[in-house]
Structures are given as C-alpha cells and as structure tokens.
Amino acid sequence: ARRVCGMPEKAQLHVAMLALQFGYAGFHVVSRLALNMGISKLVFPVYRNIIALFLLVPFAYFLEKKDRPRLTLGFAVQFFFLALCGITANQGFYLLGLDNTSPTFASAIQNSVPAITFGMAAALRIEKVRLDRRDGVAKVLGTLACVAGASVITLYQGPTIFAPTAGDDKPSLQEVPFLAAVAGEGKNWTLGCVYLIGHCLSWSGWLVLQAPVLKKYPARLSVTSYTCFFGVIQFLIIAAFFERDAGAWVFHSGSEVFTILYAGLHRLRRGVRSADMVH
Template sequence: MADLTPSSAKRTCEMPERAKLHLAMLALQFGYAGFHVVSRAALNMGISKVVFPVYRNIIALLLLAPFAFFLEKKERPALTLSFTIQFFLLALCGITANQGFYLLGLENTSPTFASAIQNSVPAITFLMAAALRIEQVRIRRKDGIAKVVGTVACVCGAMVITLYKGPVIFRQASLNLNLTRHWQQQQVPLLGDAKEKSWTLGCIYLIGHCLSWSGWLVLQAPVLKKYPARLSVTSFTCFFGVLQFLAIAAFLERDPQAWSFHSGGEVFTILYAGFVASGIAFAVQIWCIDRGGPVFVAVYQPVQTLVVAIMASIALGEQFYLGGIIGAVLIIAGLYLVLWGKSEERKLASETAASRLPSAVSDHGNRAAPHKSSLVQPLLPSTSENAV
C-alpha cells in the first residue's frame, strides 16, 4: 500500500531537483544577458570604465564577505603571505584585466558579440591547461579528437568575429525604429552597435578578456586545493580587485565628478552589476555546480548569447553582421565538442576504474583509484563576480 503520509505527499508535489537546476541556469543566463545590456548602457551614459568596476566589486564584496566569514569559519585556513600574493594575482587576472578588457571591448562592439565571444572561454581554458600539462590530451581517442577539434573551432570563430565584420543581414524593424526615435527624443543613450568605434580593436580587447578569464580559471585550481574555502577566495579576490582598480583610477581618472551619480539609470546599472551579475549569480551558480557539475553549467553558456541577441534586437535595435554570426556558430559548435569530449573522457575513466577494481582488490587488497583531472574547475565559465 502506498505511503500517503503528509511528508510523502509533500515530496510528491515538490519539483524535481533536476528541473530546479535547469530553471536556475536559465534564469542565470537571463541575468547575465541583462548584464551585457546594462554594461553597455552604463558606458553610453558616460560612466567611467574605471569607476564602474570599482563600485561593482565593492557591492559584490559587501554582499559576499559576510557569508564567507560566517559560513566558512571552520574550513578557512589562516591567511599567510603566500596566500595573500596568490589572491592578489588572482584579482589581477580575474578581475582587473578581465573586467577592464571586457568594458573596453564592449565599448567598441555590441552586447551580442561580447556574449558570443565569451563562448570560447571553455576551449581557451582547456588549451591553457593542456599547455601547462594540467589537462591531458589523448589524440588517439575520440574524446581527445573532439577536444582538439572543438578548441580549433572556437579559435577560428573568435578570429572570424575579429577579422571579418561582413554585411548587415538583419536590420531594425519598424518597432525598433519607433523606439529609437522615442529614445532620441528623450535623450536616452542607445545601446545598439558601436558607432565610430574600432570593431577590430574591440574584438581584440574581448579576446584579452577571454584570455584573462581563462587564465584565472586555470590559476585558481591550485589555490582552491590549498585554500578550500570558495567564498573566502572570492571575497579576497574582490577586495584586491577593488584596490587595483582604485590604484588605476588614481592615474587615469582625475575628475572627481566621475565618482558621483548623475541619474537613476547610472545607479541602476551599478546596482545590477554588483547584486545580480556578481552576488546573486555567484550563489546560484555555486549551487548548480555543486548539484549538476561544471559541464552542466558550461553547456548553458551559449543560451546566454541567444538571450542577448533576442533582447538586443527587440528592445535595442541591434544589427546583426554576417561575420559575427558565422563566428558565433563556430564558437558554440566548438564549445559543445569540447564539452562532449570531456564527458566522454569521464565516462571512459569511470569504466576503466570500475574494470580495474576487482583485480586491484584481489591483488594484496590494493584498490585502484579512478583517474581524476587535476584541474579543479575544467571548462567552467563561472563565478560571475569575476566573469565579466
């Protein structure tokens, strides 16, 4: 007879965890997509490219530090000079260079292409890890071939976006034209493609953003092994990122007016970047990584590009160029090849470990340990507070 107790009925009515993971990741992509558009709005409003990340990371630090202090009290090692230097370098790569290159690239391109080129991060991360012998490449197996081909496709896609803009294949609809006239009358800055800017230079900046992001992913692996307190590592990284941007601002931003808010729109963009794109997104993504794994999280990355494209075309009148679409297709195809290769590699490693287990047990009771990659966060476009 079925158990009809209230607790069992409640469990029956609850949403399955896998469905919650999919909904959380989908909501996360909308949050990231909004960040691309909001960041472009901030630049068009005239917010300084140095001031914006300072305020953003201060908000993220204030949001994350209390949780890191109280939740990781027992597992947080003592802060030594060695850890301090490592956190400083993580901030230099994962926040200062990462966010700085992103804003410079976004200023010269568009939100859609900034999102599209970010899909190359997992493949670039794999390439760096392979070059440093952190990640193994077995080119005689199908998973190794998939990872190599996927990486090449991502690199080619990034090159196409950078070197070939091509003709416009999608123009503003009449609704967008009417919205554009309305915004011009209201003196609201447009958020579409960059006008009178260097598209190639913007793409180069975005590649620098992807390289620094990937470098941060690779560098944080050994740090997290020695300092297994993820929230604390993130908080320290944000802290040093704020200090580094303040040092840059001391040389590049001498105008005191740049630090003041001139409209509610400027306040909204900074609050959105700090709370949604850093604090909330980080908490959601950490939960998804814990429950679904890094590959599950990475697979959703191209969804962000689609959401940005739809949002920008409907609301902002953004134009689509042939080169950007070809490059985005190559990057997304390459991303899925790399992720598929990683998935197959894990399956083969698990099968090999399972087949060796009986013989290993019979041989003096020694068990063979399953193969594990030494990369803590392989192919993970993660931790949104450092991502963009």
C-alpha cells in the first residue's frame, strides 16, 4: 500500500471522503449565503459553470488528446441532453429549493439520490436487482429507507418554535409553524421541497444517462467539459429571457466573488467525481 506523509492508503481514502463531505456541506452553506446576498439565481450558475469549464478544459484537452473520440452530431446531442438534465435542471431546481428551505434540509434530502439512481437504473435494466443475494436485498432495503426518510422530512409539520411568553407585548412567535419559520418570510417550504425533489431526480437521471454515453465516449474529462459547455449555453439563454437587470451580472463585494469561486470549484469536483463513479 502506498503511503503519503506516513499515512496508509486506507486511511487516505477515509480522509479524502471526509474532505469531500466537508466540501459538500460547505457548498450548501455558501450557496445560501450567495442567495442571501442577492446574487441572481440565474447569474450564479452561469458564473459557476464558466469557472468550472475554464479550469477543466486544459486538463481534458491535453490528458485525453490521444484517447478522445471524434465529436459527432450524435455525441453533441447526447452531451446537450446530459447538460439539460445534469446541469440546467439539476442546478436550477437546487437553487430554487434552497431559496425556499435551508442548507440543512437541502443536504439531508440529497441522501435520496442513491436510492433514486438505483431505482432508475433498475427500471432501465442497467443494473440488476438480485433479491437472492445479500447485497441485492441491502440495496432494496436501503432504497426504501431513503425514500421513507425523504418523505418524512418533506411532509412532516413540526411543532412551534417558541412557547408563549407571559406579559410580552411584542408579537409572539408561538403560532409560527416550524417549517415556515425556518424557510423565512415570503418563502414556501412545500414548494421548496418539490424543487429539491426535482433536483434529486435530475441528478439521478444525469448519473444514469452518463453510463451509456461513457461506454461510447470513454474520455471522462472531455464528457464533463462538453456537458459543462452546453450547460453554460443553456443557462445563458434562460438568463437572457428572464434576467433583465444588467446589474445582476456585476460583482458588488469580495464575498460574492468568493461564493462563486467556491461553487465553481465544487462544480468541477462533482462533475469529475460523477464521471469517475459511473465509469
């Protein structure tokens, strides 16, 4: 086993997974901060994917120069639909859902992605369901547990946040439902849940659709680059129609720049990791 700084390879894998999970958690918080600062939900993913694209293209071009198949119209169409599902719908639903809920909830409901992915793969016969084996039974039980958990956190209406305070002249929060208070004034928690479920469905569909594409076009970094490119084009078209405020494209603080850079690096890491897992 290879050692890095005296650390065994098995320990390195655990550290890498912990770092990855911290990165995911940070992305939820940073994205919510970006929305709270007033960054447009259409401008944010455009800049995010542009950063990821510029960082990824040099590696894809030079590392896969000899292994990359020729780009044909058929491949371009497949990359376009991968972007539509895995970037445009995925990120669009996520930001809409996060804007109406909370980073904690968005992170929790993403745990349903493996279950949804397994269900889609089984339905399309990409993956077999083996109930005669322990791993097959474990997958089915895990899928049911994930779906049940996602349903509970979506449908549960919790108690009030604060108990009544005697002699308090200020408006009491005793009648404010828990979910409504967490979502914030003017937000719709139920609609946010629907958006996040759409985000999970899009993410799972993206993972499933990548499998047949990567079999025909095995250059993983190039597939991610083309997908990211079409995602930028799609978001730019949508923003041209719905984002009429020219000032939304201007950075107003260093904090906004930081959130976009962090999101761009996270987009790069997640795209490469997803392609590696599917491959």
